[in-house]
Amino acid sequence: MRHPIVAGRFYSGTERGCRQHLQRVDGAVEQPAGLPAHPVAGIVPHAGWDFSGHVAMRVYRAVQPKVSPGTTFVLFGAVHSFGVPRASVYARGGWETPLGTLMVDEELAALLLAQARGLLIDDTGAHLSEHSIEVQLPMLKYVFGECRIVPIAAPPRSDSHELGRRVAEIAQQADRQVFVVGTTDLTHYGERGYSFAPKGTGQTALDWVKKENDQRMINLMRELRAEEIVAEAAARQNACGAGAVAATVAAARQLGSPGGRAVECTTSYDVLRDQLYGDTVGDFVGYVGMVF
Secondary structure, eight states: OBOOSSBTTTBOSSHHHHHHHHHHHOOOOSOOTTOOSSOOEEEEOOSOIIIIIHHHHHHHHHHGGGSOTTOEEEEEEOOOSSSOOSEEEOOSSEEEETTEEEEBOHHHHHHHHHHSBTTEEEOGGGGTTOOTTGGGHHHHHHHHOSOEEEEEEOOOOTTHHHHHHHHHHHHHHTTOOEEEEEEOOOOEEBHHHHSBOTTOSSHHHHHHIIIIIHHHHHHHHHTTOGGGHHHHHHHHOOOTTHHHHHHHHHHHHHTTOOOOEEEEEEEHHHHHIIIIITTOOOSEEEEEEEEO
């Protein structure tokens, strides 16, 4: 059993508090226009819920009416630590959340490990100190109820797109109903916190991140250009979960998506300007919610 490591910090650690927290960030009141008729994947941020939870919830609410009961969620998570050289599956057991346990789809996990050798390894340890998948799970439980998961830690590798394509292909060949979720935040901007401030500070920097640097990555997602994502992130620092993104985009393409649709693009500055920033544009992070 994988126990929560950021409950009480990134999101509330009690059942009651978690539900109240989700109610605060669950602000979607209408379906975004232009969504695919049969969504197969999504990209969501993985910061604390007060920062980016509303963006992730917009994705989950957008696809909720179209995700069939019994669907397994394959989650490609960002990797923020060293020591995870290969995409790693948490293949057995379950993940505890304040809202209950989500069980691993062990049959599908075993199938992926058997048929995607060289792309995947069985390694629960890769998930023990990583938060990117964990912060999604109470939201999945809240929105979709009982569902099974296959968590995959996906470091940024040159074969990340092949990983996603193969995972989707195996699910298709086995006639398994899956929905793929990839986690990433976008540009981490600021000299003090991130040692990345090519456009200085203030409104000029914020505009550059939102209108140029983040948009470059969003365009690659939208156009399903999975093969370019890892190199783009390495060059411009506009996705901390580039491996997860590349895998998700390639999986979406394999599953028949015609392209991605951004349901929300924002930054931590825009979300928490009044609470944290005031009139000063300090260090901030970009977020996007995508549906494929």
